[in-house]
Structure formats: C-alpha cells, structure tokens
Amino acid sequence: MPELKEGCVKPTRGPILPALPPLPAGAISPTQEVTKMLARVGKEAIDFEATAFIEGVGFQPVKLSDYKGKWIVLCFYPGDFTFV
C-alpha cells in the first residue's frame, strides 16, 4: 500500500461490516453507529482499516484482511506512555 499523504486528520474506514439487507419501503433506517460487540470465538474476524505507524516504513493504512492466510495476534491496550 502507498504511504499516506500526510495531513492532520485522515479518516479511516474503521470497522468494515457486511452490507445490511435492504430495508422494506417506509422503514426507518437504523443508525450507522456500531457499538455492539460482534467478535466471537469460532466466528470470522471482523475486518477493519486503521492507520498505523510502522517502524522503518512510516504511516500506512492497514487492513486486518491484508494478513488473511496468516496467524494474527491482535492486541488492544489502553494507551501509549502509560504504565503496564
């Protein structure tokens, strides 16, 4: 993937969810806000795109599915410059 053209704010796609089925006519569209946990052991991982810092490379968008076919360990943590 090409290196990002750098700006202060760069939107990323975030979670990449399967398209919702079309709504019946007249139905109220659900909000796009995603807050529900969808990840399940034994189920397919939810794809996403996020910007990353990679040592020796710089800033780059990374999609989880870029690594399909490999074992992946994904680690969340509360914050840079903290204590644990």
Add this chain to the structure above:
Amino acid sequence: MYDEFKALDVVVLSMSTDSRFVHKMWQEHELSKMLQGGVPFPMLSDGGGKIGAIYGVYDEAAGVDIRGRFIIDPDFVIRAMEVLAPEVGRNPKELLRQVKAFQHVRATGEVTPSGWEPGQVTLKPGPALVGRVWEVWKP
C-alpha cells in the same frame, strides 16, 4: 520474544485509541529505549474506539480500548480472546503457548489438554477415548 512469534509466522498488530503520531513519539521516546530498535510490528490507531467497540474492548467511560487480545487463524476465524482490565499486563509466554497449541491442533486434528506444551501428550478425540483419558493423560 517477537522473534519467536515471527518464527511461527505470526503477524502481531497492536492497537490503541492513540493517533499514529503519538505511536511514533512513543516509539522514539520510550519504546526504543526499552527494546533495541523499538517495537517491530505495526502500531494501529483506533481513534474513537469504533474497532474496539465491535471487538468488545472499548470502555466508553474512559474512552480507551482495554487490554483485549485475539488470536485469528489463517482462515480469518477468531480462535481465542482474552480481555484484561488495564491494571494487569499480559503474559506473552502464555500467548505463545496458545498459538503453538492452535497451530498443532490445526495441523494434526488432535486436541491439547490443559497446560499442554509442545512435545507433551495430545489427545485424539473419538469413541475409543471416552472414559479413558485417565489412561493416557496424567496431569
């Protein structure tokens, strides 16, 4: 430790709600002093916690992703998850053990009993094993 994951062909990705700019500064100002060359894996940014939310690790009150860890297999299926409150750090040795166990299971179809380490006895599930685990596995 990272070399051991690399040897198993494991991709490591870290993710927090910090921006990529903060990741870069953390690498330069602190991580590179803890670890020669700094951390070698991509440090991902989850601004707003949208990704953390669908992985069940986003703490809305604090506005951060807590310590969640997921093992994803080559078919893109989640094989394991572990979520810790922020105060306690992870055990990378246990993570390595789990990756080895999942890789072994995937390659052989065998299953690994509690606390299994590579080289130890595994179990072959089937009718013949029912009620006879005690004969082959003595913890």
